[in-house]
Amino acid sequence: MRYIESVVTLNLDAEKCIGCGRCAEVCPHRVFTVTDRKAAMIDRGACMECGACQKNCPVDAITVKVGVGCAYALIRSRITGKEACCG
Amino acid sequence: MVLIQKQKTRAFSIATITLPGSPKDLIPLLSFRDRVEHLLVRIGWRRRRYIVEPALYRIGSPMPDSPVIVTANYKLTVDTVRAACAGMDLWVLVLDTRGINVWCAAGKGTFGTDEIERMVRTSRLTDIVKHRRLILPQLGAPGVSAHRVKKITGFTVIYGPVRIADLRDFLAADMNATSDMRHVRFTLSDRISVTPIELVLSWQLFLAAALAGLGLWAIHAAPFPAAVVPLVGAVLMGAVVVPLALPLFPFRSFVLKGAAAGLLWALLMIALFPVDILTAARHLTLLPPVVAYLAFNFTGSTAFTSPSGVKAEIRWFTWPLLLWFAAGVILYFAELIRGWLG
Numbered sequence: 001m002r003y004i005e006s007v008v009t010l011n012l013d014a015e016k017c018i019g020c021g022r023c024a025e026v027c028p029h030r031v032f033t034v035t036d037r038k039a040a041m042i043d044r045g046a047c048m049e050c051g052a053c054q055k056n057c058p059v060d061a062i063t064v065k066v067g068v069g070c071a072y073a074l075i076r077s078r079i080t081g082k083e084a085c086c087g
Numbered sequence: 088m089v090l091i092q093k094q095k096t097r098a099f100s101i102a103t104i105t106l107p108g109s110p111k112d113l114i115p116l117l118s119f120r121d122r123v124e125h126l127l128v129r130i131g132w133r134r135r136r137y138i139v140e141p142a143l144y145r146i147g148s149p150m151p152d153s154p155v156i157v158t159a160n161y162k163l164t165v166d167t168v169r170a171a172c173a174g175m176d177l178w179v180l181v182l183d184t185r186g187i188n189v190w191c192a193a194g195k196g197t198f199g200t201d202e203i204e205r206m207v208r209t210s211r212l213t214d215i216v217k218h219r220r221l222i223l224p225q226l227g228a229p230g231v232s233a234h235r236v237k238k239i240t241g242f243t244v245i246y247g248p249v250r251i252a253d254l255r256d257f258l259a260a261d262m263n264a265t266s267d268m269r270h271v272r273f274t275l276s277d278r279i280s281v282t283p284i285e286l287v288l289s290w291q292l293f294l295a296a297a298l299a300g301l302g303l304w305a306i307h308a309a310p311f312p313a314a315v316v317p318l319v320g321a322v323l324m325g326a327v328v329v330p331l332a333l334p335l336f337p338f339r340s341f342v343l344k345g346a347a348a349g350l351l352w353a354l355l356m357i358a359l360f361p362v363d364i365l366t367a368a369r370h371l372t373l374l375p376p377v378v379a380y381l382a383f384n385f386t387g388s389t390a391f392t393s394p395s396g397v398k399a400e401i402r403w404f405t406w407p408l409l410l411w412f413a414a415g416v417i418l419y420f421a422e423l424i425r426g427w428l429g
Contacts, residue, residue, distance in 0.1 A: 004340060065394070069386060071383045
């Protein structure tokens with residue numbers, strides 16, 4: 001199953017990448033692959049923005065807008081103006 | 088125990104009693120009582136209070152060179168580890184995630200770098216094991232910075248498989264995960280296990296739907312089943328049927344999945360019960376937005392929806408759904424008034 005892909009915020013700065021492979025190790029949706037000591041995104045649209053790759057990249061080569069993916073929490077935060085959380 | 092009492096809730100016993108300060112033995116086999124608890128907790132019993140004491144535990148007879156695995160202190164999580172690791176010799180470091188599972192606690196950061204540091208220190212892990220490796224569940228990675236853990240504790244983080252059931256094979260393969268072990272699926276059985284709580288949490292909507300239906304029946308606008316079934320059934324469609332049949336709806340958007348299901352439900356109700364034009368219009372306007380809203384909420388339970396996608400759906404669909412629903416409410420009251428006037 002796949003979700004809306006056009007709005008995904010994941011980005012990889014290949015210049016900074018040292019090819020450690022952590023991103024491919026932690027991603028639960030097989031977004032990354034590492035060949036010749038460089039990471040590449042092979043399925044960016046599958047990203048669910050959990051932030052595991054960003055958090056585990058030792059050279060900050062990955063950026064992604066991480067957040068709660070639950071509609072109820074996001075609607076509530078929209079109404080109350082507070083930060084979204086699982087409640 | 089002092090810590091547990093402060094939280095004003097009882098920690099569940101899963102280990103044998105040992106000397107204070109020394110690691111406890113996890114009882115590997117789940118009891119009948121554990122299994123009953125699991126069924127109850129799936130429908131909301133002790134929600135957020137189903138915990139075990141954060142500590143270093145033993146499974147089997149681990150030696151100083153045995154692997155250390157890290158997990159959360161939600162008892163359902165620890166029990167899954169217990170059952171999957173029966174017959175193995177492991178150290179199990181249970182973090183204080185306030186009774187939340189690994190994935191959700193990682194999202195909040197309670198399954199995280201700082202808590203690992205704290206538990207490694209308080210359990211005196213460096214005195215107990217010779218090696219300096221921690222095996223974390225892969226789904227804990229959003230809360231943990233492996234290179235920071237290395238820096239502040241000296242332990243190397245190795246992300247294990249997504250599912251604990253694969254741990255045995257992972258260890259046998261010298262801690263190499265297959266691509267399949269690293270991949271989150273969201274199978275029918277996964278969906279079945281998270282759907283009961285959707286049902287329980289939407290009780291207010293069930294009540295509202297039932298009352299709205301009973302209102303129609305009470306003023307003789309419709310016979311009992313024709314008044315109640317469409318409304319209550321719509322909540323059931325959104326909370327249970329759409330989540331279970333998720334891949335059958337050919338849209339990416341959860342709102343569209345739900346709206347499609349709601350339209351099908353409305354058409355079924357029109358076919359099943361005798362209706363005039365007003366009631367048919369009410370079904371087609373009132374029911375789909377309700378199903379769509381509930382289906383959209385299931386994004387919080389899935390393992391593949393991004394927050395950016397959810398926000399996009401809110402941007403695109405909030406006003407259309409509100410207007411659609413408002414039309415349904417107006418038609419509902421029109422029917423009530425018509426029934427009232429006789």
